[in-house]
Amino acid sequence: MEYKDYYKILGVSREAKPDEIKAAYRKLARKYHPDVSKEPDAETRFKEVNEAHEVLKDPEKRAQYDALGSGWQSGDHVRPPPGGGARGRAEGFSQEEADQFSDFFSSLFGMGGMGGARAGRSSGVGGAGMHADPFAGRGSDQNARIRLSLEEAYKGGTRQLRLEVPDIDAQGQVTRRTKTLNVRIPAGITEGQQIRLAGQGGAGFGGGAQAGDLFLEVAFEPHPIFRAEGKDIHLTLPIAPWEAARGASVPVPTLGGTLSLKIPAGSQSGQRLRLKGRGLPGKPAGDALVQLEIRNPPADSAEAQAAFEAMAEHFTSFNPRATLGV
Structure with a gap:
């Protein structure tokens, strides 16, 4: 039988650790998978990569393979070990998996006699012999950020979004592509929350592979008068000195519209009033927190100065500075 250098096929050293072997295999499997590769020898190379990984990922098989020695070159004729290896390891492979193995693998790991076993298995397309692609891989999850106005977060709705997302091209290289999505914004969403778009992440590889998900992290655009903390909405409300001194009912803006707010007599700047349930909607809804700020009228006339x-x-x-001790 002709010797196969599995380490050379995967492009790793004979001292490679399991995670190095796995990483090399995944890279090459994507590169040569017949569903995506444009390489002229993709199918042959894919089978070689599959076979090399099958051996080197398994400590027992790898030890048995290494026992042949390290002085061999690919194509050298070697004698199989006595008894053809442990035939029991050949059990449990499907028709499609068995067809991937070379004579070298079969002789070394006891699959030399599988020809008859293969002939006895169902191989009809669509029948019991059909198996899912063992190298299909779910696409990676992707993350992006979506910036919303507080009004969008309050009302909810739909936003069209154009994103540049990473993708794997036919040669297994990472590229960027533009994706246009219609994103549903739940009413009451808060900053930092994520919107999950199932199947809109990285593309899977291999036949029938599932795409990953896209997670959009919500960020709020700066607002001219409101500030969000969780579901609570903060607002600074300017009032006149006489409104603060005598008390008054004044209009106050909220995300849901203008309301009338009662200012207690004797109010001071910095005092905070709460409008229950007037923040972002939810169960429970947030509150609107109104901080008072007393502003003086301009002294721009003789009458005003008087x-x-x-x-x-x-x-x-x-003495407005009495609390400072001066």
Whole structure:
């Protein structure tokens, strides 16, 4: 029988560790798989890669193979070990798997007598002899980011999205391709949450292989007046000094529309009022948290300046910095 250098076929050293062997195999299996490869000898090379991996991934088979010695070259004639190896290891292989093995493999691992066994198996297309492609691999999951306005997060809806995603071309190389998707935005989604799009990730390889998933991480665009923390929406609300002093009902914007907010008499800047359930929707919904900010009118006329002077004369004992000890 002609010797096959399985290490050379996979492009690894004889001291290669299992993870190196696995990585080399996966790379070559993608490159030469008949479903995707344009190489003229793809089918032959694919069978060789399959066979080499079958031996080197299994510690027992690898040890038996290594026992032949390291001085052989591919194509050298070698004598099979006495008894043709452990025939029991040939059990359990399907028709399609058995057809991948060379005479060298069969002689070394006890499959030399499988010709008759193969003939006795069903090989009709669509019958019991059909098996899934053993080298089909699920595509990788992909991650991307989608930027939403707070209004989109509040209302939900559909967004068309164009993404550049990694892909494997027919030569097994990583490329980029543009994908257009219609993405459903759930109402009440929060920043950092993910939207899963099943089957929209990396393409699988091999016949009937499943594609991976695409996970879109939500990020919010800056908003001119609102800020989100989880499902709560924060807002700074400017009020006049007399509204703060005497109390008032003032309009306040929310994502769901304008509401009337009651300002308690004696309110101060920095004071926070809560509008229950007026944040992002959900179970439970978030709240709208309104922080008050007292703003003075401009003193841009004689009348306005006179009004401020009257206030100063009236509140002579008021020290706005008393809490600072000055």
